[in-house]
Amino acid sequence: MEPSIRVFQFWGGLCVAAFCRHHRFGHRFIDELVYHHVELLRxxxxxxxxxxxxxxxxxxxxxxxxxxxxxxxxxELGDDFHRLIECATEIGIVDLYGAATDHPSRFLLKCLEVLDKHGIPKPREITCPLPAIVGFGEALGEEAFRNAVGRDSLPGDEE
Structure with missing residues (x-):
């Protein structure tokens, strides 16, 4: 996958999933948000x-x-959870209707900071240092989407 806002949004969703899995809480509404973030890929x-x-x-x-x-x-996790979901969501919407900026990268870095604060390893899909991105890129086809997403980092799945 080429680095793009779509990929960064996917990674932001994985950060939310990792945080919840690490702290052993979950809810279908959180899952829906994570899957929505992942869905931007296609x-x-x-x-x-x-x-x-x-x-x-x-x-x-x-x-x-x-x-x-x-x-x-x-x-004790409420503020960090709220910050994480806000930053993860902003990755995909901050440049949606305007010029391309470095804001998606900044918001992804904030997601990674929340994980780091809690001693949570970044999801294995995330490459660091973050690659430069230009815009949203093209939507993935169904097969490329399935290959990119896998299942092991999403809510309800084992690490």
Missing amino acids: APDLPAWDIAGARLAITGRGDAPPQEVLGIIPT
């Missing part, structure tokens, strides 16, 4: 992908997660 219609993300129970766009999710997150 989304042919970027505005439709953005709209779908705004309709999730957890959007990562400044609103608090639903009470049923907040209730399962240990209090």
